[in-house]
Amino acid sequence: MLAAFAIVLHLSGPPAAADTPLPAFPHPLITEILYAVPSGDAGDANADGTRDAAGDEFVEITNPWDKAIELGGYTLSDRNAEGRGGMRFKFPRLRVPPGAVIVVFNGCKQAFAGPVGDEAGAPNATDAKFGGAAVFTMRNDSGAVSLSNGGDYVLLSAPDGTPVHCIKWGEFSETVPAAAVIEDAPKVTGRSVARATRDGPLEAHPKGEHPFSPGTLRWTHETEPDTKPPKAKRPSSR
Numbered sequence: 001m002l003a004a005f006a007i008v009l010h011l012s013g014p015p016a017a018a019d020t021p022l023p024a025f026p027h028p029l030i031t032e033i034l035y036a037v038p039s040g041d042a043g044d045a046n047a048d049g050t051r052d053a054a055g056d057e058f059v060e061i062t063n064p065w066d067k068a069i070e071l072g073g074y075t076l077s078d079r080n081a082e083g084r085g086g087m088r089f090k091f092p093r094l095r096v097p098p099g100a101v102i103v104v105f106n107g108c109k110q111a112f113a114g115p116v117g118d119e120a121g122a123p124n125a126t127d128a129k130f131g132g133a134a135v136f137t138m139r140n141d142s143g144a145v146s147l148s149n150g151g152d153y154v155l156l157s158a159p160d161g162t163p164v165h166c167i168k169w170g171e172f173s174e175t176v177p178a179a180a181v182i183e184d185a186p187k188v189t190g191r192s193v194a195r196a197t198r199d200g201p202l203e204a205h206p207k208g209e210h211p212f213s214p215g216t217l218r219w220t221h222e223t224e225p226d227t228k229p230p231k232a233k234r235p236s237s238r
């Protein structure tokens with residue numbers, strides 16, 4: 001039996017016009033984005049001793065389903081065209097067990113002491129320093145390839161190129177891709193946006209010891225089999 005989560009997103013902003021399913025199995029779920037890297041040492045999200053406004057950015061995803069998914073061929077991108085500051089990352093083959101977490105750092109001018117993968121291959125182990133997540137670097141070599149703090153989006157596309165899930169914030173002029181699910185994230189400064197609950201929206205990360213938590217979900221990962229497809233409320237603004 002195909003089990004699914006009963007996921008309902010409660011999005012702020014205008015009332016939703018209609019319910020739209022969240023990305024269905026076998027798609028992963030984006031759970032945290034650090035696009036506004038804190039200034040100073042507090043911004044060293046990958047903990048290599050060097051804070052970089054681009055390199056310490058990350059996107060965290062998880063497998064929210066109760067069976068494994070294959071991440072190979074999925075891509076992460078932003079609003080800029082490739083070669084014009086556009087962020088592009090294509091996952092190598094990686095079987096993701098239920099509840100497993102993946103963290104993809106921008107990687108510009110960053111070192112990684114633990115196991116780290118890139119587009120060429122997955123890491124050979126998970127990293128306890130990041131909550132047991134599989135850690136990747138995009139190996140970006142220019143600070144121009146980064147997520148704009150003022151307005152940008154992260155787009156998850158399926159291996160066949162279909163835009164699956166787009167999370168946007170702030171203001172920008174580019175057209176938002178016609179992804180199956182489009183979500184609004186708050187515009188924040190010096191912290192990440194993250195889901196406080198599995199079925200909740202992306203919110204400003206609390207400013208505790210760290211204003212982000214790569215590899216550590218802010219909610220307990222428990223499978224709740226349900227025969228109903230997950231639902232999200234679609235923002236009316238496009």
Ligand SMILES: [Ca+2]
Pocket residue numbers: 035036037053054057146147148149
């Ligand atoms: Ca940024």
Ligand SMILES: [Ca+2]
Pocket residue numbers: 043044045046047048049050051052055056110
């Ligand atoms: Ca760093």
